[in-house]
Amino acid sequence: MTSPIKEHDLPTQELERVTIRFAGDSGDGMQVTGTQFTRTAAVFGNDISTLPDYPAEIRAPAGSLPGVSGFQISFSSSDIHTPGDAPDVLVAMNPAALKANIGDLPAGGALIVNTDAFSGPNLQKVGYPANPLTDGSLKSFTVFEIPISTLNARALEGLEMTNKQVDLTKNFFALGIMFWLYERSMDPTLRWIEDKFGKRPVMAQANARALKAGYAFGETTEIFHTHYRVAPAHLPPGLYRNITGNEATALGFVVAAQKAGRALFYGSYPITPASDILHQLAGYKNYGVTTFQAEDEIAAIGSAIGASYGGALGMTGTSGPGISLKSEAMNLAVMVELPLIVIDVQRAGPSTGMPTKNEQSDLLQVMFGRNADSPIAVVAPATPGDCFDIAFEAVRIALRSMTPVVYLSDAFLATGSEPWSVPDVDDLPDISVPNRTERAGFQPYARDPLTLARPWAVPGTPGLEHRIGGLEKADITGNVSYDPDNHHRMQLLRAEKIARIANDIPNLDVFGPDRGDLLILGWGSTYGAIRSAVERLQAQGRSVAHAQLRYLNPFPRNTGEVVRSYRRVLIPEVNLGQLLLLIRARFLIDAVGYDRVRGKPFRIAEIEEEAIRLLDEEAAR
Amino acid sequence: MTDRATGAQPPLSPDNDRVLQQLQAAVPLTRKDFVSDQEVRWCPGCGDYSILAQTQKVMPDFGYPKENIVFISGIGCSGRLPYYMNTYGFHTIHGRATTLATGLKAARPDLMVWVITGDGDALSIGGNHLLHSMRRNVDIKVIMFNNRIYGLTKGQASPTSEFGKVTKSTPAGTIDHPISPLTVALAAEASLIARSVDTHTEHLQQTLERVGFHKGSVFVEVLQNCNIFNDGAHRDFTDREVREDRMLVLEHGQPMIYGKDRDKGIRLNGHQPEVVTLGVDGITEADLLIHDEGDPLIAFMLSRIYWPDFPVPVGVIRDVKRATHDELLTAQREEAIARRGTGDLRALLESGETWEVLA
Numbered sequence: 001m002t003s004p005i006k007e008h009d010l011p012t013q014e015l016e017r018v019t020i021r022f023a024g025d026s027g028d029g030m031q032v033t034g035t036q037f038t039r040t041a042a043v044f045g046n047d048i049s050t051l052p053d054y055p056a057e058i059r060a061p062a063g064s065l066p067g068v069s070g071f072q073i074s075f076s077s078s079d080i081h082t083p084g085d086a087p088d089v090l091v092a093m094n095p096a097a098l099k100a101n102i103g104d105l106p107a108g109g110a111l112i113v114n115t116d117a118f119s120g121p122n123l124q125k126v127g128y129p130a131n132p133l134t135d136g137s138l139k140s141f142t143v144f145e146i147p148i149s150t151l152n153a154r155a156l157e158g159l160e161m162t163n164k165q166v167d168l169t170k171n172f173f174a175l176g177i178m179f180w181l182y183e184r185s186m187d188p189t190l191r192w193i194e195d196k197f198g199k200r201p202v203m204a205q206a207n208a209r210a211l212k213a214g215y216a217f218g219e220t221t222e223i224f225h226t227h228y229r230v231a232p233a234h235l236p237p238g239l240y241r242n243i244t245g246n247e248a249t250a251l252g253f254v255v256a257a258q259k260a261g262r263a264l265f266y267g268s269y270p271i272t273p274a275s276d277i278l279h280q281l282a283g284y285k286n287y288g289v290t291t292f293q294a295e296d297e298i299a300a301i302g303s304a305i306g307a308s309y310g311g312a313l314g315m316t317g318t319s320g321p322g323i324s325l326k327s328e329a330m331n332l333a334v335m336v337e338l339p340l341i342v343i344d345v346q347r348a349g350p351s352t353g354m355p356t357k358n359e360q361s362d363l364l365q366v367m368f369g370r371n372a373d374s375p376i377a378v379v380a381p382a383t384p385g386d387c388f389d390i391a392f393e394a395v396r397i398a399l400r401s402m403t404p405v406v407y408l409s410d411a412f413l414a415t416g417s418e419p420w421s422v423p424d425v426d427d428l429p430d431i432s433v434p435n436r437t438e439r440a441g442f443q444p445y446a447r448d449p450l451t452l453a454r455p456w457a458v459p460g461t462p463g464l465e466h467r468i469g470g471l472e473k474a475d476i477t478g479n480v481s482y483d484p485d486n487h488h489r490m491q492l493l494r495a496e497k498i499a500r501i502a503n504d505i506p507n508l509d510v511f512g513p514d515r516g517d518l519l520i521l522g523w524g525s526t527y528g529a530i531r532s533a534v535e536r537l538q539a540q541g542r543s544v545a546h547a548q549l550r551y552l553n554p555f556p557r558n559t560g561e562v563v564r565s566y567r568r569v570l571i572p573e574v575n576l577g578q579l580l581l582l583i584r585a586r587f588l589i590d591a592v593g594y595d596r597v598r599g600k601p602f603r604i605a606e607i608e609e610e611a612i613r614l615l616d617e618e619a620a621r
Numbered sequence: 622m623t624d625r626a627t628g629a630q631p632p633l634s635p636d637n638d639r640v641l642q643q644l645q646a647a648v649p650l651t652r653k654d655f656v657s658d659q660e661v662r663w664c665p666g667c668g669d670y671s672i673l674a675q676t677q678k679v680m681p682d683f684g685y686p687k688e689n690i691v692f693i694s695g696i697g698c699s700g701r702l703p704y705y706m707n708t709y710g711f712h713t714i715h716g717r718a719t720t721l722a723t724g725l726k727a728a729r730p731d732l733m734v735w736v737i738t739g740d741g742d743a744l745s746i747g748g749n750h751l752l753h754s755m756r757r758n759v760d761i762k763v764i765m766f767n768n769r770i771y772g773l774t775k776g777q778a779s780p781t782s783e784f785g786k787v788t789k790s791t792p793a794g795t796i797d798h799p800i801s802p803l804t805v806a807l808a809a810e811a812s813l814i815a816r817s818v819d820t821h822t823e824h825l826q827q828t829l830e831r832v833g834f835h836k837g838s839v840f841v842e843v844l845q846n847c848n849i850f851n852d853g854a855h856r857d858f859t860d861r862e863v864r865e866d867r868m869l870v871l872e873h874g875q876p877m878i879y880g881k882d883r884d885k886g887i888r889l890n891g892h893q894p895e896v897v898t899l900g901v902d903g904i905t906e907a908d909l910l911i912h913d914e915g916d917p918l919i920a921f922m923l924s925r926i927y928w929p930d931f932p933v934p935v936g937v938i939r940d941v942k943r944a945t946h947d948e949l950l951t952a953q954r955e956e957a958i959a960r961r962g963t964g965d966l967r968a969l970l971e972s973g974e975t976w977e978v979l980a
Contacts, residue, residue, distance in 0.1 A: 302720025
């Protein structure tokens with residue numbers, strides 16, 4: 001089955017980068033459409049970055065604004081870091097999708113609409129007084145009006161399907177049009193349809209027909225005056241695959257556990273947007289992975305601590321509200337000094353907040369949200385692919401220092417994707433640590449002189465029977481102790497143990513000049529927008545550097561030196577200034593924040609503008 | 622997955638029979654082997670002393686070396702027990718001991734895991750976890766010390782305090798109806814459910830013996846006295862002078878007879894249990910209910926009857942066999958390996974669609 005791209009009379013225009021947003025009803029299959037376009041672009045060799053944007057409601061009322069689901073993909077022939085500030089092309093499957101998204105389409109942008117959906121009731125549902133397709137309100141855009149539902153239904157005539165089933169395939173018709181428009185092969189998607197619907201031949205046939213019909217429509221219609229080519233990107237050589245942050249997270253932990261020689265135990269309770277990690281790990285039983293869907297968040301972490309106590313790599317995963325519930329058990333892990341991984345896929349809060357929307361606002365919660373001084377290691381991946389590396393690091397640190405480690409991902413990283421250079425397993429280091437087995441001189445709280453880690457003496461080891469718990473420990477013996485001086489000493493030891501992790505992690509990497517006018521400092525998923533903004537600013541000849549913290553507790557050793565090497569430090573965050581607070585407090589510098597909490601990642605342009613404002617302000621001093 | 626230092630591993634598919642054989646061949650342990658070097662710090666006269674002593678006494682009988690035994694507790698007076706056992710021990714946080722035990726048992730099916738808890742820890746703050754560990758048939762032995770009061774926090778009403786009980790937190794009497802622990806355990810499908818009494822040392826030992834050899838989720842309610850905040854909590858039927866007439870000692874397959882003179886019994890009148898006296902109105906042993914640890918209706922009835930309307934049943938009210946949580950987990954892992962082979966990391970990373978970028 002092949003669909004060679006046919007020579008065509010229409011001219012082909014070379015583009016460096018295109019950003020498409022698919023938008024429709026949450027039942028319209030926009031996530032599938034976007035994912036298929038992504039896979040195809042990735043396999044073709046473009047650099048890609050994606051941003052799924054979907055509502056928490058599984059099926060909000062059809063045609064309503066809350067039910068709009070979107071998927072933005074940016075694909076490029078050069079190295080890109082973000083899913084694009086604004087779409088070049090908006091595909092709107094109904095009036096709600098148009099209304100929710102048209103504000104983001106720049107003047108001159110292309111708009112493809114399914115005219116069949118622009119009927120009276122659908123327009124009224126979202127409060128359009130008149131049909132926007134005819135009232136002139138879209139005249140600043142290049143509008144392609146296509147009766148997608150009708151054309152698709154015609155293409156599927158003769159198949160034994162209800163009208164409703166037929167209508168559910170129209171997203172593939174739209175995808176077919178886009179494939180034609182951007183000279184993409186249909187093969188990966190046709191293969192996917194075969195895999196997915198193989199057991200339901202009518203559905204497989206229908207979706208394949210819809211896709212091909214859309215493609216053929218592009219070819220034969222005269223409404224498009226050109227089609228576009230985005231050449232493959234010049235990525236470093238190697239084997240690549242497309243990967244989301246949640247996928248990379250799961251893979252990173254599976255690989256790390258094996259490289260540590262430990263069985264992986266993952267206790268978790270379903271929560272958006274972390275559940276996919278549980279789903280994925282549940283499929284890796286033949287890798288020695290045990291997953292446990294617990295009765296609640298507390299049981300999830302409790303079971304993970306129990307597994308670590310037994311010598312496995314205990315892990316739990318959740319999102320912000322779940323972290324709140326896990327706090328007490330996280331502190332137990334701090335006290336008993338067992339390795340533990342706590343994944344927090346952050347989402348917009350407080351409280352239930354906006355479960356499917358992005359935010360990076362749990363930093364202070366995981367740093368300080370427990371009773372007493374409770375030092376805990378914190379790491380945060382910067383891109384979907386980086387999730388793999390940071391997951392590996394989290395395990396290395398947890399085992400080496402016998403400590404809980406919080407892994408701070410977020411909704412944008414979790415569901416966003418990018419091409420990922422597949423690492424060679426043999427190149428990854430052995431991160432195993434031995435269990436304590438020697439009886440002579442065993443003390444449960446004697447410490448490694450370098451890392452201050454206590455021994456991991458697991459049940460089943462003869463002669464090392466001992467008791468641990470949440471009560472304060474006597475230094476060295478680990479017996480219960482209420483001695484005042486001992487408590488002070490133990491508090492210092494726990495803090496020092498975490499501080500010493502800094503000896504064991506890479507320095508903070510600076511992109512740009514070592515010193516200069518402005519440092520933009522970020523953490524987590526803001527990486528792409530900041531890096532792109534800094535690239536633009538540097539291209540304008542500005543003295544601007546970028547550093548992205550992937551280790552948040554402790555900070556890399558050179559962090560103080562880095563932040564003190566620039567006249568200004570700008571810290572953009574998708575929260576109200578949490579890293580800013582830590583940096584100002586820790587290094588006594590007058591860093592400034594740029595905070596936008598809209599449930600969305602930053603746009604490149606806004607960071608660029610803020611940087612220029614600061615640079616101009618500084619120049620005017 | 623072998624630990625490099627020991628050659629031991631967190632077993633993925635343990636062979637319990639093999640482990641047991643090895644264990645039984647080892648030098649027999651005695652009670653003293655299970656006494657830790659820590660000074661016991663319960664109030665003098667506390668029922669916990671007896672429970673600790675009986676636990677230490679039966680522990681050698683199961684053939685497990687002490688390093689393969691783990692005691693996990695929550696918060697409350699009972700929570701201190703692991704410190705006094707010379708085994709592995711983990712004093713966790715309030716109500717969550719069963720969650721840690723579940724994870725430990727999942728990772729290490731070779732271990733014998735006991736959970737020590739109290740009426741507040743198990744039934745109030747830890748109620749949810751208790752239910753779920755039982756429905757999953759996690760192979761752990763939950764021993765709940767029921768003194769019908771919060772002792773460690775100095776005397777507030779607990780989920781088993783009697784209705785109307787005046788405590789520091791309920792000066793006008795508690796308006797909360799007490800929970801029936803054994804009925805809860807039944808509803809949650811624990812596979813062994815029993816009741817005993819702190820001071821009835823022989824019976825408690827026998828009960829713990831049964832528990833130690835059971836595979837699956839165990840729930841034992843030990844009626845325990847708190848001589849400081851709820852003295853005489855169970856005295857009405859546990860005191861030496863009255864206990865034989867006010868408690869029903871259950872034995873599987875035996876008629877439900879009790880009384881100093883072995884002249885009282887329980888029979889069913891329709892669906893209702895009733896107390897009868899042998900020899901009166903022509904009633905003989907043949908009329909009495911025969912205890913059956915596998916019968917859910919009998920178990921339910923026994924979980925509901927209590928002094929003063931009935932004698933308080935003690936002993937094993939239910940003992941059934943079903944697959945344990947760790948057995949099922951192991952089976953799923955083994956099946957995945959049989960079907961797809963042992964996981965290959967390279968194949969895992971390169972799964973999905975890949976493409977090669979050439980230099």
